[in-house]
C-alpha cells in the first residue's frame with residue numbers, strides 16, 4: 281500500500297466518522313498533530329508502557345501513529361500530495377551536504 285492509498289483510507293474513515301461534516305480550521309488541525317506529539321512525549325516520560333488500545337505496541341508507537349493519521353487525514357481533506365512530496369523531499373535530502381546549514385542539532 282502506498283502512502284497515497286493509506287492517506288485515502290485514513291481520510292475516508294474520518295469522513296465516515298463525521299470529522300469533516302463542517303469546515304475544519306487549518307490551525308486547529310495542525311495543532312492537533314502537535315497534541316499527538318505531546319502524548320508521545322508523555323508516553324516516553326512514563327516509561328513508554330504498552331498501549332491499552334493496540335496490544336503489542338507501545339504507547340509511543342500508538343501516539344506517533346496518531347500523528348501520521350492526523351497528518352494524512354488533513355492532507356486528504358486538503359487534497360495535498362504527501363506521497364509525492366515525501367518522495368521528492370527524500371530525494372532532495374539525499375543530495376544535501378553533510379550537516380547542511382552548520383547547526384549543531
Ligand SMILES: [Mg+2]
Nearest residue numbers: 316319343346
Ligand atoms: Mg493520541
